[in-house]
Amino acid sequence: MSDAPKKKTGSIAIPFLVTIFIGMIIIGGAAYFIYYNYLRKGEEKLSEPQPRNGSISISPEDSHTLLFILDDPEANKASATFMLVRSVPYKKHMLLVGIPSNSIYYSQEENAQIALKESYETGGGPAAVSFVQNVIGVNIDKYMVFTPETFEKVCDIFGGVSYPVDIEFGGYKNDGSVQTLDSKDIRKYLTYNKFKGGETERSFKAATIISYMINGSEGDRIAGSFDRYFAEVINATTSTDITAVDYDKYKDAIKYMFNFGSNISVAIIIDGEDSEKDFIPSSNFISNLPEEYFGVIEEPTRKSRDDD
Helix, strand or coil, rough: CCCCCCCCHHHHHHHHHHHHHHHHHHHHHHHHHHHHHHHHHHHHHCCCCCCCCEEEEECHHHHHEEEECCCCCCCCCCEEEEEEEEEHHHCCCEEEECCCCCCEECCCCECCCCCCHHHHHHHHHHCCCHHHHHHHCCCCCEEEEEEEHHHHHHHHCCEEEEEECCCCCCCCCCCCCCCCCCCHHHHHHHHCCCCCHHHHHHHHHHHHHHHHHHHHCCCCHHHHHHHHHHHHHHHHHCECCCCHHHHHHHHHHHHHHHHCCCCCCCEECEEEECCCCCCEEECCCCCHCHHHHHHCCCCCCCCHHHHH
């Protein structure tokens, strides 16, 4: 009996496996192509977008710096109250910087000692802006001088404040307990001239109580009625360089900050040292602050959305 040739079972199995393997590569490659070019792009689109308010993008360009001044003739020999306000809406942050009214610096150009209090009393808001810019090297976009009436109006808009009172005035307990102050008492607290730490402490307390007031307010209510609030305050203000055009540039960013922010405000005092009756601000103050606050402050002019 002749030997029949044996079938090579491997000759069929190997091409079959190769065919499957090639097919998997083709199908897998196609799946990867679809994932990378279509699905992955969809994932990239789901990354956190730039903050938006309606059709307006909120960006670092919406950051701005204001100098607020409370000029209260009724205060018991207290000087005007000065506070630098840096708003960074896209981060939903506000930085309130108390500036002692007895601040001074030496001007090489004028070969003289310049004082904030005297600068404001002789040259008003613009002179105070110039002083602060020269001392700490920041660009201040706008300023506003509050009378007692306009300041109280602002406090009423925010709804007063709950604050740990640590001085004895107006019937309040001097025990550091949280007590509710209305607009008139907030103004009296800001202009209290008997703090143990003098003007340095007073300027910090002023920034702190305003920060408490902002953080304790209903942000969505402030944002929802901001147009009306701005009109009420600006119409009652006689000394400011803020215009309706300025408001239009920043209003959406400000509303976004109040609408979606939480505890947006932080209060600090400008770095420096006391020298007898004067305070000498540190020229390195800004450089020591987190970049998120002043990262774009040196822009000389603000680009309008209309310029795009």
